[in-house]
Amino acid sequence: MHKDKYHGIKLNPMKEAAKRPVRSAARDDHRHDIEVKCVSKVYNQGKDNELKVLKNVTLCLHPGEITTIMGPSGSGKTTLLDIIGCLMRPTSGTVIIDGVDTQRLSDDELARVRREKIGFVFQNFNLITTLTADENVALPMRIAGMGKAQARERAISLLKLVDLENRLGHKPTELSGGEQQRVAIARALANNPKIILGDELTGNLDSKNSAKVMELLKALNKTKGYTFVLVTHDPNLKNYADRTINMADGEII
Ligand code: ADP
Ligand code: MG
DSSP: OOTTHHHHOOOOOHHHHHHSOHHHHHTOSSOOOEEEEEEEEEETTTSTTOEEEEEEEEEEEOTTOEEEEEOOTTSSHHHHHHHHTTSSOOSEEEEEETTEEGGGSOHHHHHHHHHHHEEEEETTOOOOTTSOHHHHHHHHHHHTTOOHHHHHHHHHHHHHHTTOGGGTTOOGGGSOHHHHHHHHHHHHTTTOOSEEEEESTTTTSOHHHHHHHHHHHHHHHHHHOOEEEEEESOGGGGGGOSEEEEEETTEEO
């Protein structure tokens, strides 16, 4: 993978940038702080099967860094990541993203923060099986209102960025696991988010493909300044991280 290929690409679609508030357009460098403040999460509150999954978690995620959050299965990693990514609200506490206290936002406003600032990559890739690689990557841009031709052009650029320019027309079943995950990474970058969250993103990959995916993330981090937060129980991911946070039983340890 040539370093050069990360410099030629325009990662900032004009139309989306124009829609964004001035403050974030002015510092369009992918560097945004996320603060998790005293976050607790209780599932099934008040019922017999009540479960306290996060207990007063406070942490700061530094912009431009790769942070891994490690911990055994059941320790609350996915719950924490879903709260950081505004997919779920905490029972108490808050997450401050780029200076915005998300606790104060309506559901619509929260969805907008999620759409504009956050990209997700999941263990099972979550690609749409009936769509080709370029269509999968174009989809979030189409949903955000971008025209078909522009979305396709940008999807192709992003697939080049993840070294898949020769797989544009392939459907997920015609791609290896590692290739599917690289399509999913391209899709996560589609709307030019500030932060990319990964939940066990190497969990379904063999060691060779895991390494290739992690090298790709490291290159995107180094050349484009993307912030990554990766939750995992795979200790190998530590080697790629600027910072590792350990969790056990719903707490940072
Ligand atoms: P991890 O990702 O570290 O494995 P999770 O955040 O997925 O941990 O889950 C933490 C605990 O919360 C587990 O015991 C799990 O069974 C439970 N849990 C997760 N999601 C829910 C839910 N929607 N309702 C009830 N319990 C849940
Ligand atoms: Mg999990």
